[in-house]
Amino acid sequence: MERGAILQHDEEGKTDAPPARRRESREKRREQLINATIDSLAKRGYAATTLANVSDGAKLSRGIVNFHFDSKENLLLETLQYMSDEYQENWKARYAESAPDTASRLAALVTADLDRRICTPRTISAWFALMAEAKSRPAYQKLVWERDAKYRGRLTEYCRKAKEEAGYAFDPEIVTAAIYAMQEGLWLRLMLSGGDYKRTTALKVVKEMLGTVLPKHFTPEGTPLSHASKRNTGRKQ
Amino acid sequence: MERGAILQHDEEGKTDAPPARRRESREKRREQLINATIDSLAKRGYAATTLANVSDGAKLSRGIVNFHFDSKENLLLETLQYMSDEYQENWKARYAESAPDTASRLAALVTADLDRRICTPRTISAWFALMAEAKSRPAYQKLVWERDAKYRGRLTEYCRKAKEEAGYAFDPEIVTAAIYAMQEGLWLRLMLSGGDYKRTTALKVVKEMLGTVLPKHFTPEGTPLSHASKRNTGRKQ
DNA sequence: CCGCTTACTGAATGGTTATTCAATAAAAGT
């Protein structure tokens, strides 16, 4: 029996101009396929994502993925790499454009995770889909671990700086762990609640924590107090 | 109902124990199969878990799962239910055996997640394997959401109580969200770091946070100050 | 227009896996 030569309407809408060019450069296609992969991971999860889903999503033929990525395994790995790069670029940019005082830097780092650009249901769902498999796939685990290490390192650096500036009692490593864990937990929540929980709510939580843990650097609502620069190593505020 | 201390759920191993009984009660078999499922989820992840893995893990025949659970889908759902029950029983027990003052109750609730009994690599890995699929499976999502709601409700109740007792400025809902997110994030970290990160380290993080956020109820290291009962709404300690 | 390269297609292949079910065997009931 014949399977549809009929045009199926957009699965995961994304694509471009009406008369989609039949040929594209290698890089464009690869990115298009990676995006279709993220769409499918977000929509169906890891287990139910097939190469047919991906190629359908990109409105291309069955063999296309193996042509560009050799294997499904490799497609998924490169997708993880792509998302990891995107994540890293984002926090580095938010960091770079922040004011140079400790409070602003910390706020930039901590807020970057919930930035509109990367914190979408699509991204988060796909991220966790891959994450859950990382346990049993060394290549994923390595990638994810490295992503974390860089960010956490930067965060610790500024927690340490804050401690020096204001004489907090905490252990910077522990506070970093706490903040970072909270952020990942909020991501999870954003994913699981399916829309009830909003990005802006999560932001409020993160900021209130900053205000509580670093009271010399932030207001109780989490607004950075950019004054506390190098001067006052003193006790009172 | 007791946890399966009786049943050996070693991996699809080698030597056979005593001539395992060929017939068991319905309930025993179901629990044995659920345990084999958790083993496989933890070891291989969701995508690579097959019914053959499960039946081999339980040292039973191929058709056994469909006989007891009708379908793979259903097996996974009941596994999630099983883990969810176990989780709930644990924190309720830890809560019940804690001293009745606010600080001790909070400590019990918050610490329960990292209890030796449920916080094992096996449990956490399996949990996330199922969690990541929840997004695209309404039945999972509902279950997980309900699990959360009960626990979070109790946590909020005691955060509110603490606020009344000591006159903290925070919003109890937000603090609950922060604490809970941190706990889930720590779980994730325990899973991803594959042994580098220890349960006891996570415990330290959680306790230090309690000490910081609720300074009238905990020492800076997170030990509950059970005295702060109903009396002192005052300022200094 | 001609060859040549490169991007793409989709039917065929082969391996994997959930599910079914007729056959078997252990209990339980009589």
Add this chain to the structure above:
DNA sequence: ACTTTTATTGAATAACCATTCAGTAAGCGG
């Protein structure tokens, strides 16, 4: 004893899916 019920097996089945590859066609330099 022997009948019935219930648990279990494992081979057969059918669906699904990643991968292959021979063929098609678009772009391009000439």
